[in-house]
Amino acid sequence: MNxxxxxxxxxxxxxxxxxxxxxxxxxGVKAFYVITPLDDQRKLTHRIIAHWVAGxxxxxxPARGEALSIVRVKKTVGDMIDEIRSRENGAPRxxxxxxxKPGGSVSFGRLRGILREGGPYVLIFGTAWxxxxxxxxxxxxxxxxxxxxxxxxxxxxxxxxxxxxxxxIGGWREQHQHIDKVE
Amino acid sequence: MNxxxxxxxxxxxxxxxxxxxxxxxxxGVKAFYVITPLDDQRKLTHRIIAHWVAGxxxxxxPARGEALSIVRVKKTVGDMIDEIRSRENGAPRxxxxxxxKPGGSVSFGRLRGILREGGPYVLIFGTAWxxxxxxxxxxxxxxxxxxxxxxxxxxxxxxxxxxxxxxxIGGWREQHQHIDKVE
Numbered sequence: 001m002n003x004x005x006x007x008x009x010x011x012x013x014x015x016x017x018x019x020x021x022x023x024x025x026x027x028g029v030k031a032f033y034v035i036t037p038l039d040d041q042r043k044l045t046h047r048i049i050a051h052w053v054a055g056x057x058x059x060x061x062p063a064r065g066e067a068l069s070i071v072r073v074k075k076t077v078g079d080m081i082d083e084i085r086s087r088e089n090g091a092p093r094x095x096x097x098x099x100x101k102p103g104g105s106v107s108f109g110r111l112r113g114i115l116r117e118g119g120p121y122v123l124i125f126g127t128a129w130x131x132x133x134x135x136x137x138x139x140x141x142x143x144x145x146x147x148x149x150x151x152x153x154x155x156x157x158x159x160x161x162x163x164x165x166x167x168x169i170g171g172w173r174e175q176h177q178h179i180d181k182v183e
Numbered sequence: 184m185n186x187x188x189x190x191x192x193x194x195x196x197x198x199x200x201x202x203x204x205x206x207x208x209x210x211g212v213k214a215f216y217v218i219t220p221l222d223d224q225r226k227l228t229h230r231i232i233a234h235w236v237a238g239x240x241x242x243x244x245p246a247r248g249e250a251l252s253i254v255r256v257k258k259t260v261g262d263m264i265d266e267i268r269s270r271e272n273g274a275p276r277x278x279x280x281x282x283x284k285p286g287g288s289v290s291f292g293r294l295r296g297i298l299r300e301g302g303p304y305v306l307i308f309g310t311a312w313x314x315x316x317x318x319x320x321x322x323x324x325x326x327x328x329x330x331x332x333x334x335x336x337x338x339x340x341x342x343x344x345x346x347x348x349x350x351x352i353g354g355w356r357e358q359h360q361h362i363d364k365v366e
Contacts, residue, residue, distance in 0.1 A: 015198050019339040028332035061186075063337045147354050149211035154246045156202045159345035162338070163353070166346045171330050 001129045010128035012041045017048055019158040021067040027165050033072050033080045033122070045073045077124075084120050092120035096131055096139040097164055099153050105142040108167045114141075115168060123164065125157050184312045193311035195224045200231055202341040204250040210348050216255050216263045216305070228256045260307075267303050275303035279314055279322040280347060282336050288325040291350045297324075298351060306347065308340050 002008045012034060024032045034045050051057045053065040074080045085091040095111065096102075106114075115121060124131065124139065136142060146155060146163050155163070185191045195217060207215045217228050234240045236248040257263045268274045278294065279285075289297075298304060307314065307322070319325060329338060329346050338346070 015339075015341075019342055022337050022339055023342050025335050026329075026331035026333060026338055063335070066335065067337065146209075146349075148209035149352060149354065150209060152208050152246070152249065154205050154250065155209055155345070156198075156205055156341070158198075158339070158341050159202055159206050162342035162345040163349045166329075166349065169332060170346070171332065 001126070001132050003129055005129070007132045008128065009036055009038050009041075010126075012036055012045050013127065014048060016127065016158060017045065017068065017071060018064070020161050021071050022064075023162050023165055024070050025067040027169055029070065029165070029169075031072050031084075032070050033074055035074050035077055035080060037075055042073050042075065045071070049073075080122070084122065088120040090119065092122045093140040095121060095123045095141040095143055096136050097123065097125050097143050097145075097160065098130055098136055099145050099155070099160075100130075101145050102136050102142040105144045107144050108164075111141060111143060112168050123168070125161055125164075127157050184309070184315050186312055188312070190315045191311065192220050192224075193309075195219055195228050196310065197231060199310065199341060200228065200251065200254060201247070203344050204254050205247075206345050206348055207253050208250040210352055212253065212348070212352075214255050214267075215253050216257055218257050218260055218263060220258055225256050225258065228254070232256075263305070267305065271303040273302065275305045276323040278304060278306045278324040278326055279319050280306065280308050280326050280328075280343065281313055281319055282328050282338070282343075283313075284328050285319050285325040288327045290327050291347075294324060294326060295351050306351070308344055308347075310340050 002010075017034065021032050023029075034042075036042055036045070049068045049071050052061070052068045058065045072080075072083070074083070081091060081094075123143075126132075126135075143164065145153065146160060147153065185193075200217065204215050206212075217225075219225055219228070232251050232254050235244070235251045241248045255263075255266070257266070264274060264277075306326075309315075309318075326347065328336065329343060330336065
């Protein structure tokens with residue numbers, strides 16, 4: 001959505017590609033799909049990836065190419081689902097994120113447990129002013145919003161993705177058990 | 184440091200200001216200090232902040248100005264420490280972060296407990312290729328690196344700051360206790 005709540009195609013942001021690919025690669029995520037219906041935005045995204053995976057960037061910083069090699073570019077969410085279905089063991093379950101608490105949302109702890117049971121899952125983030133209400137309602141799971149300590153909740157998609165991925169599949173669990181011992 | 188391990192002054196990145204200010208504001212952090220010895224970089228940083236706090240950006244997106252109002256700009260770490268000492272209850276303890284595990288590092292769980300005891304703390308992140316070894320050795324605390332699931336650890340400073348702040352002062356603790364119940 002844009003600022004006024006209209007459903008729009010947001011522009012692809014260069015640093016979203018880099019940051020979320022690096023995050024995904026660090027946490028062992030299989031693929032990072034960038035979805036945009038705009039042909040020129042998909043073409044631009046492919047050019048950025050090629051620079052780091054095979055072009056001048058590959059020599060300058062090979063680790064960056066290793067991260068960007070997990071990025072896949074699709075026109076629609078349906079195209080992504082089809083590709084995952086053909087590569088994995090059945091169609092993926094969809095998980096949407098939002099800064100506002102949607103009806104019937106699931107906690108981070110609960111979803112962490114569900115993910116451990118296996119099977120393909122896609123975690124979906126919206127840019128601009130977030131995913132549309134219809135899209136959120138149609139997903140298999142709606143994740144609780146991230147709540148900080150303050151009466152303010154306007155994280156970038158780069159920060160939100162980092163925190164959500166760490167909470168759902170990060171290795172802080174053992175570290176947390178340590179807290180219980182010291183307190 | 185730069186890629187070759189030389190100590191350098193890295194350029195300030197616009198999205199670092201936005202993302203880390205939004206993160207800090209969401210988690211109730213008192214201030215986000217941007218340290219650079221370069222006069223033109225400090226001037227540029229002040230201009231960016233002014234645009235969102237008082238200029239055209241303040242009308243377009245007031246929430247962004249609310250975040251950027253926590254940013255403070257200093258020439259040196261010493262200037263930052265002096266300012267915090269004069270505003271808070273004594274000098275702050277320094278905590279440094281690194282993608283490589285430094286000697287004598289402290290776990291996230293342990294540091295979370297320490298922070299709860301109160302007193303000013305500064306959490307320090309380096310851009311470019313990270314903080315220098317001398318700087319890391321001189322800090323009061325060295326935090327464990329973030330470890331994902333894969334044999335790769337090249338997060339952006341925006342992702343690293345998001346994950347570290349969430350682990351140290353985020354509200355996922357109660358959610359985690361819920362995991363213990365379901366498992």
